[in-house]
Amino acid sequence: MSMRKSLLIASTAAAAATLVAAPATANAATAKTPTKVTFGMSTTWDAKLTISGKVTATNGTVFPAGKWLTAECYSQQQHKWLTVKPGPGQKPLVTRVGGAFSSNLSVYCSHGTYRVRFPGDPTLAPSTSPNVQDKRINALTYGWKVTPRNIRKNGYVYFSGTLKHDPTPGHYVPFKGQQVYLYVKLKGEKSWSWFARPKTDSKGRFSGKFRIPKDAYFTFEYFGDKSHYYDAPLKATFVNVR
Known part of the structure; x- marks a missing residue:
């Protein structure tokens, strides 16, 4: 903190102009492409859950393969979002070329509200899908x-x-x-x-x-x-x- 103060005190007008311009340059360098997640789901009587959807880049570029996603459900009993983790023999949600994804998982929440999150990466911004309500009850x-x-x-x-x-x-x-x-x-x-x-x-x-x-x-x-x-x-x- 003392170094920043001493630099400001000793700065010339030119130096001050440089300090003002720097954040704009940094923001431009770190700007990420916005993304969008959509998905649908279905369940079976024996608590099997199928999720499928797509992640897209809003600038129209082809979404890459190999991006990991997280499925979550909101528990009415615990009043919080829970991560739907793949069980034995189940595959995680990972994008294919073009952003499509799908997996067969297990139901975690009775009356659950589900969503899918993309955590982002160095060039793509994070995003979360709209909520989807499970229609099957306990x-x-x-x-x-x-x-x-x-x-x-x-x-x-x-x-x-x-x-x-x-x-x-x-x-x-x-x-x-x-x-x-x-x-x-x-x-x-x-x-x-x-x-x-x-x-x-x-x-x-x-x-x-x-x-x-x-x-x-x-x-x-x-x-x-x-x-x-x-x-x-x-x-x-x-x-x-x-």
């Missing part, structure tokens, strides 16, 4: 119950739960008329088999029963539809046969 099962957990051979195990969805983000209400599959995997077996597919009643409730010959694992799955994501528990429930 479904959740409440009160999943398996009873009893310890039982005699060939006794009945009973199942129940309540399926809800949130047409208004975060406000879950009963989801009636939906089919929920109940699955069993007997101890020693490698594959799951469905044994019942009850429909939810007006309050979203479903139930079922299974006559159990030996130790077994149980789970359920709601497969979603054109406007809802699927739901399934994170882990199966074990029932011990005495």
